[in-house]
Amino acid sequence: MAKDPVCGMTVDEKAPLKSTHGGKNYVFCSASCKAKFDKNPTQYLSAKKPNEKGGPDA
Numbered sequence: 713m714a715k716d717p718v719c720g721m722t723v724d725e726k727a728p729l730k731s732t733h734g735g736k737n738y739v740f741c742s743a744s745c746k747a748k749f750d751k752n753p754t755q756y757l758s759a760k761k762p763n764e765k766g767g768p769d770a
């Protein structure tokens with residue numbers, strides 16, 4: 713199983729909606745999630761790396 717990086721839903725790796733970014737494959741639960749990711753992939757990938765932000769809003 714893989715995870716939809718946009719909404720966090722668990723998606724089957726064989727799902728028809730997928731994108732490749734940075735050499736990694738991502739699958740999506742719906743076309744709208746894929747469209748969001750395709751528009752701005754880094755937004756969804758960097759959201760899980762608080763270290764890169766360095767903000768004090770803990």
Ligand SMILES: [Zn+2]
Nearest residue numbers: 716719741745
């Ligand atoms: Zn989704």
